[in-house]
Amino acid sequence: MQFENTLGFSQSLDKEDRLSKYREQFHFPKVKGKQVIYFTGNSLGLQPKNAPSFVNDIMEDWANLAVEGHFHAEKPWWDYHERLAKPMAKVVGAREEEVCVMNTLTVNLHLLMVSFYRPQGKRTKIICEEKAFPSDQYMLQSQVRHHGLDPDETLVEIKKREGEHFWRTEDVLSKIEEVGDELALVLIGGVNYYNGQVFDMEAITKAGKKVGAYVGWDLAHAAGNIELQLHDWGVDFAAWCSYKYMNSGPGNASGIFIHQTHLKNQEIPRFEGWWGTKKETRFLMKPEFEPTGTADSWQLSNPPVLSLAPYLASLEMFEEVGMAALIEKRNRIVSYLEFILKEIDKETTGSFEIITPEDRGCQLSVFLHGQGRQLFDYLMENGVITDWREPNVIRLAPAPFYCSYEDMYRFGQILKEGILKN
Structure with a gap:
């Protein structure tokens, strides 16, 4: 599939997604009154609404x-x-x-x-x-x-x-x-x-x-x-x-x-x-x-x-x-995230590097060049919940149960803003 770094394209992927309905079965934190983009299911998954x-x-x-x-x-x-x-x-x-x-x-x-x-x-x-x-x-x-x-x-x-x-x-x-x-x-x-x-x-x-x-x-x-x-x-x-x-x-x-x-x-x-x-x-x-x-x-x-x-x-x-359906979406949404990252990297002249190899699951680890903790803080302040690891890595894990393709697009825009401002 030929990906596009546009809001409309990301929304079209969500419409095709058989698992999109499960997003509504989880509680999302909010930042500045808006539902966050949640990338830390590799640290703590969101709460299913039926758990209580x-x-x-x-x-x-x-x-x-x-x-x-x-x-x-x-x-x-x-x-x-x-x-x-x-x-x-x-x-x-x-x-x-x-x-x-x-x-x-x-x-x-x-x-x-x-x-x-x-x-x-x-x-x-x-x-x-x-x-x-x-x-x-x-x-x-x-x-x-x-x-x-x-x-x-x-x-x-x-x-x-x-x-x-x-x-x-x-x-x-x-x-x-x-x-x-x-x-x-x-x-x-x-x-x-x-x-x-x-x-x-x-x-x-x-x-x-x-x-x-x-x-x-x-x-x-x-x-x-x-x-x-x-x-x-x-x-x-x-x-x-x-x-x-x-x-x-x-x-x-x-x-x-x-x-x-x-x-x-x-x-x-x-x-x-x-x-x-x-x-x-x-x-x-x-x-x-x-x-x-x-x-x-x-x-x-x-x-x-x-x-x-x-x-x-x-x-x-x-x-x-079933795991087969989760893995199918995982492969596509991680590939779309990788595409978004590479597009933003082109637009910001090599600000970061993906260090996760092709043998991967949900997670992409991104090594920041010259941005550091300041960019991570910007992401967090603007509703992207991600994870920082020393010396200069952010970990992004779009869990297929509750992450959307639109999340990937919106993250890319916030990331670009953060790089250009910092």
């Missing part, structure tokens, strides 16, 4: 039933988390028994490391990406130290090539082969938070397993954003937050994936708790732990249903729309 009703249902059951709500609420609390498994599995390409929602992201990564980082002999090393998200770095370093190892010797970072803004798959595969039988684990962010790059998870997983390592993925920026086929790719484990592209609310519960091949393996250690035992015997208070045989076996405590309620509200929308 899901929370209120639980509040009413608590008021009217008290403890009996565990079993006699319309959606009983004791198995509330199970309602999220089916739609969540579809989002990440898993079987229903391979997923569970519990805790928060870094907590779950720590728990999964108990099972899948088991250094023995010379097989101790972990491969991760250079400058991973800080929480992942802290988690990996502390796990390595917990095993009495030195992070400087144990963590192997895949670096970008000199002068490039992205990682090359061949460099990752080469490093996996080089580390070989010293490699215990590959753990990488499936979509990099800084530049928006999507890693070739299938190829990297295959390479890691070929040398005898476990392979896991932090999918914080991937779940609800890109196509995932965790089961078919043979991924050992993964975890993701739910408050970015999945719109579940700030700091909300995390999802985990554990491949079917590990679910009934008695040799894999894990931390255990009451809610990981079989439902049939859970309330018999038996002293022996009886795992469910599903990913629920990694669940420690009863589910925080007030947190899960808005997640369920959002997942019902994902179930209705």
Whole structure:
């Protein structure tokens, strides 16, 4: 399609958009009395308008039933988390028994490391990406130290090539082969938070397993954003937050994936708790732990249903729309945003550079040349909610559920005004 940088053309794309009606199902902040252009669904998704009703249902059951709500609420609390498994599995390409929602992201990564980082002999090393998200770095370093190892010797970072803004798959595969039988684990962010790059998870997983390592993925920026086929790719484990592209609310519960091949393996250690035992015997208070045989076996405590309620509200929308339709719109709206950016760049004589490679999801990261924080502040003051990352990058993530093509055009005009004024 031949794009045009005009209001009329952007509005024509919105008229063709089958998902445009979902925009009305989200709350938008306002700046100067006008609805914002929202580019930070990669940090916190907008609130679905139906989310409060899901929370209120639980509040009413608590008021009217008290403890009996565990079993006699319309959606009983004791198995509330199970309602999220089916739609969540579809989002990440898993079987229903391979997923569970519990805790928060870094907590779950720590728990999964108990099972899948088991250094023995010379097989101790972990491969991760250079400058991973800080929480992942802290988690990996502390796990390595917990095993009495030195992070400087144990963590192997895949670096970008000199002068490039992205990682090359061949460099990752080469490093996996080089580390070989010293490699215990590959753990990488499936979509990099800084530049928006999507890693070739299938190829990297295959390479890691070929040398005898476990392979896991932090999918914080991937779940609800890109196509995932965790089961078919043979991924050992993964975890993701739910408050970015999945719109579940700030700091909300995390999802985990554990491949079917590990679910009934008695040799894999894990931390255990009451809610990981079989439902049939859970309330018999038996002293022996009886795992469910599903990913629920990694669940420690009863589910925080007030947190899960808005997640369920959002997942019902994902179930209705499907990832294929979301990805189709994502591809077009991100391409249109890229076109708008390049047009504005021509008009402002090279003021910025897109550093996100072609392997991408919703996010475009833009490196500003000579504009800096002043331009970011101008955008925010004029109703463009975006994200700043040091040293000079703004991240733009047009989430397909609620961003419009007209948003892309109007953003371009505000961006041009900001550059020319600053």
